[in-house]
Amino acid sequence: MNATLTVAGLFEALRDKLELSWLAGREGGEREILFRPNDDPGSSSLVGHLNFIHTHRIQVLGSIELAYLDGLDPDYRREAINMLFSGQTDMVLVSEGLDVPEDIQQHAREAKTPLFRSTLPSHELISHLQHFYAHSYSERIILHGVYMEVMGIGVLITGEASIGKSELALELVSRGQRLIADDTPEFARVAPDLVSGSCPSLLRDFLEVRGLGILNIRAMFGDSAIKRSKYLRLIIHLAKFSDQELNRIDRLKGSQDTHNVLGVEIPRVTLPVAPGRNLAVLVEAAARNHILRIRGYDAGEAFMERQHRHIEQDQ
Structure with missing residues (x-):
């Protein structure tokens, strides 16, 4: 452009x-x-x-x-x-x-x-x-979802309407994470491999939660609950799974792929939504796990290596 x-x-x-x-x-x-x-x-x-x-x-x-x-x-x-x-x-x-x-x-x-x-x-x-x-x-795009800083990295939470993205964002804020943008975060490619996300000025500080209406997160939780912008590092997609779909999820790797945003492949984790699941804990765990992957540690591979060692020892 x-x-x-x-x-x-x-x-x-x-x-x-x-x-x-x-x-x-x-x-x-x-x-x-x-x-x-x-x-x-x-x-x-x-x-x-x-x-x-x-x-x-x-x-x-x-x-x-x-x-x-x-x-x-x-x-x-x-x-x-x-x-x-x-x-x-x-x-x-x-x-x-x-x-x-x-x-x-x-x-x-x-x-x-x-x-x-x-x-x-x-x-x-x-x-x-x-x-x-x-x-x-830079070239810009608006993606539907809630954009947050979770464990120090930019995380975009996506999913169908009414699946609970805003409620999840509110719980994450209450746990010390920070809101960047609700509903229509704006992303710009600022380097060949970097996408930065921010909030349109009209919506800054606000979060819509069904049943509660519009909430001012800065007024409720303080300035530390808001972040102006962050590089997009991870996408968490919320989805409802059937029993058959749940059974097809890789038990070691989970449901992971990538999503192209302005020409940059962003890692994406799909989390099944079901009663009783603590999604806030799962999102924080996904962010922590992504940070470990960036540092070169893969828990699934480490587990498989441990299994192989035990098999070799038994033989």
Whole structure:
């Protein structure tokens, strides 16, 4: 997808966080910063240190870059600054609160290219800008379910309507887990293998439970019961199983597969819903077990290895 934002919009969104001041080129405020993350490697990237070969839409100048320009002969310096403010550059950002030479400001005014200054170091600026762009302008999808932080990881609880997702979420919150979004969590792919989930601002803090209506989880349980966003690591799908379906579940591995979310395969565990089952405990156990799997431990494989050892000893 081609995501765009204007230079002025970026300035307003990050002015305080990045301690930005606008030095020149205000006429270019409505210029769109266009970034295609799937373009060829040789094409322009979003943001980076001064580069004349593989240009960036946002060129960052720190002490090293300004020293390089100062060391050039006047003709070469003029040519380099002309290249800096060519059509490939949407904005120029000077870091570390450094003084900006007048010829650079003059070129910014003539090219109508926004020139900003920040007190932060270059590497922090680049990191903040990449993070802002990835989270604000990535491809997005809304999935029906309740999104929570369980045992420190992002867990999406899905299932048919009225199966008890919200009641389960309420019990998990009462056990110390945290609510992110109810009903319509929004997910964005922020890296090749990372999907981040958050809550639309209109629904933030609220959970609908049939029979109780709309509950404000923050007001009831405090700020610690709410989480703004989290990387999606696990999906728990609630389903009603027949006796035959229950008998077909693998006794060692359980009911596990993956679900594709924005091109990323997310592990999914299907939990049978039945009277008397403590689903909150099962969800917490599923999250703990997933964390162990990430660390390289598989309880089913460990159990089978133990059985094999006992058989070998008996023989």
